[in-house]
Amino acid sequence: MKLYNDNPTLDKKMLPEDKQGDVFFKEQLQAQQQDGQKRFYIESYGCQMNFSDSEIVASILQEAGYASTKYMDAADLILVNTCSIREKAEDTVRKRLRIFDKLKKERPGLLVGVLGCMAERLKAKLLDEEKLVDLVLGPDAYRDLPNLIATAEDGDKGINVFLSREETYADISPVRLSDSGVTAFVTIMRGCDNMCSFCVVPFTRGRERSRDPYSILAECQDLFDRGFREVTLLGQNVDSYHWEHPEGLEQVDFADLLEKTALIHPDLRIRFSTSHPKDITDKVLINMGKYENICEYIHFPVQSGSSRILKKMNRTYDREWYMNKIDRIYELLPNCAVSSDVIAGFCTETEEDHQDTLSIIEHSQYSMSYMFFYSERPGTLAARKYEDDVPLEVKKRRLQEIIRLQNQISFAHNKKDIGKTFKVLIEKVSKRSEDDFAGRNSQNKMIVFPRENTEIGQYVYVKVTDCTQATLRGHLVPAPAEA
Numbered sequence: 001m002k003l004y005n006d007n008p009t010l011d012k013k014m015l016p017e018d019k020q021g022d023v024f025f026k027e028q029l030q031a032q033q034q035d036g037q038k039r040f041y042i043e044s045y046g047c048q049m050n051f052s053d054s055e056i057v058a059s060i061l062q063e064a065g066y067a068s069t070k071y072m073d074a075a076d077l078i079l080v081n082t083c084s085i086r087e088k089a090e091d092t093v094r095k096r097l098r099i100f101d102k103l104k105k106e107r108p109g110l111l112v113g114v115l116g117c118m119a120e121r122l123k124a125k126l127l128d129e130e131k132l133v134d135l136v137l138g139p140d141a142y143r144d145l146p147n148l149i150a151t152a153e154d155g156d157k158g159i160n161v162f163l164s165r166e167e168t169y170a171d172i173s174p175v176r177l178s179d180s181g182v183t184a185f186v187t188i189m190r191g192c193d194n195m196c197s198f199c200v201v202p203f204t205r206g207r208e209r210s211r212d213p214y215s216i217l218a219e220c221q222d223l224f225d226r227g228f229r230e231v232t233l234l235g236q237n238v239d240s241y242h243w244e245h246p247e248g249l250e251q252v253d254f255a256d257l258l259e260k261t262a263l264i265h266p267d268l269r270i271r272f273s274t275s276h277p278k279d280i281t282d283k284v285l286i287n288m289g290k291y292e293n294i295c296e297y298i299h300f301p302v303q304s305g306s307s308r309i310l311k312k313m314n315r316t317y318d319r320e321w322y323m324n325k326i327d328r329i330y331e332l333l334p335n336c337a338v339s340s341d342v343i344a345g346f347c348t349e350t351e352e353d354h355q356d357t358l359s360i361i362e363h364s365q366y367s368m369s370y371m372f373f374y375s376e377r378p379g380t381l382a383a384r385k386y387e388d389d390v391p392l393e394v395k396k397r398r399l400q401e402i403i404r405l406q407n408q409i410s411f412a413h414n415k416k417d418i419g420k421t422f423k424v425l426i427e428k429v430s431k432r433s434e435d436d437f438a439g440r441n442s443q444n445k446m447i448v449f450p451r452e453n454t455e456i457g458q459y460v461y462v463k464v465t466d467c468t469q470a471t472l473r474g475h476l477v478p479a480p481a482e483a
């Protein structure tokens with residue numbers, strides 16, 4: 001599972017960072033390529049939603065007659081799907097744009113386009129002041145890509161950053177980025193209405209809207225029929241998924257959607273991300289317990305452990321409320337793993353607030369966390385109303401303390417798994433050894449084991465014998481009698 005690009009806690013071997021800047025490429029698209037056919041090259045940054053959007057973009061470009069390439073030198077069109085979540089994410093993209101700009105100078109006619117979350121924020125700057133790009137498209141404008149390419153080919157700049165209230169790309173069948181053909185992302189909603197005061201997403205991705213459940217189910221069924229064995233339902237806030245039949249005949253909430261997806265086939269695993277703590281219901285937790293193929297793992301970002309800071313962040317829950325929710329999760333799903341996002345050094349954060357964050361991490365016993373220091377984003381409520389007053393060294397020191405604690409908890413969490421047997425979906429060959437496979441258990445932990453006579457895409461049982469902070473190690477065992 002690949003997420004954000006500046007997670008300092010993660011082992012680069014298996015974690016989000018190595019996917020940042022990933023190039024979308026499909027062998028079969030290249031194989032079909034004919035002479036003279038135009039080629040696109042796309043890099044993706046940011047969260048899973050962006051990676052999933054790149055698959056939609058690839059599908060739109062394929063329809064328009066483009067083939068994909070993994071070599072930017074061979075491309076007629078270079079696209080970069082961008083992230084604005086923290087300053088560092090934007091800096092990374094800017095560096096890439098300078099490299100593409102050099103290529104443009106060497107190869108007149110080459111088009112460069114910016115997609116995604118930086119598009120809305122920086123449209124004028126990118127096109128006019130920095131003159132680095134020919135195309136700028138926001139996350140709701142991808143259908144317009146072929147038109148805008150034509151405009152840019154005529155020498156005009158192509159721009160569409162219109163944010164829609166309806167667009168869900170429900171009818172577009174994404175071209176899959178996944179190398180393995182085992183796991184896939186399925187976007188179930190777009191945008192976010194939460195307005196957490198630190199966050200740029202509501203501005204870059206617009207209003208929240210839920211996709212028609214039947215198009216979601218059709219996509220998941222199709223993936224299963226093509227051999228995929230795991231889908232991750234994606235949205236900024238999946239628990240507020242809500243769909244109503246246009247004639248009022250049916251309403252579907254997130255718990256219903258989970259159940260319907262689980263019923264496609266017992267061998268199709270379901271994951272989801274992200275859950276805003278305020279929206280998760282007992283109905284969701286109960287459905288998770290009811291179906292073995294809904295994975296027992298919840299990404300449940302706390303952000304801070306201090307009620308005063310949470311209020312300033314506009315998270316709408318306080319410390320006690322969050323801790324009660326965590327207790328409820330473990331009460332209804334004793335084997336569930338919970339992970340989190342944590343921000344160190346938000347505006348006005350004191351040492352006492354920081355201690356509250358450390359203690360809520362301890363209370364929550366997260367299997368892992370994505371941890372960041374606060375980065376002020378222009379236009380957000382925090383940028384307009386609060387002073388970014390925690391010095392950088394203090395933010396960094398607090399972040400290090402958070403990371404140290406989480407690492408200890410992750411290690412202890414993994415040690416508790418030694419001696420246990422888990423059902424594992426095999427995803428890939430281990431990066432460290434050709435003789436080993438790697439796959440995840442229901443709790444989203446990566447387990448490495450000698451491959452013997454097994455295959456990618458198969459479910460196996462693995463007994464854990466050893467662990468590091470990030471990975472479990474084990475060996476194959478026969479299926480337990482009750483499985």
Ligand code: SAH
Pocket residue numbers: 085086198199200201235236237274275276301303341342343372373374375376377
């Ligand atoms: N929708 C998801 C998170 C999306 S952004 C949710 O609400 O949980 C992913 C994470 O980036 C956030 O959870 C937060 O921890 C972090 N983040 C967002 N804005 C940030 C900022 N301005 N500075 C530092 N971290 C930030």
Ligand code: SF4
Pocket residue numbers: 192193194195196199200201202236237276
């Ligand atoms: Fe950002 Fe909050 Fe929406 Fe998550 S829920 S995307 S943190 S505004």
Ligand code: F3S
Pocket residue numbers: 045046047048049050082083084085116117200201204205
């Ligand atoms: Fe980044 Fe946009 Fe995702 S800002 S984290 S790519 S929603």
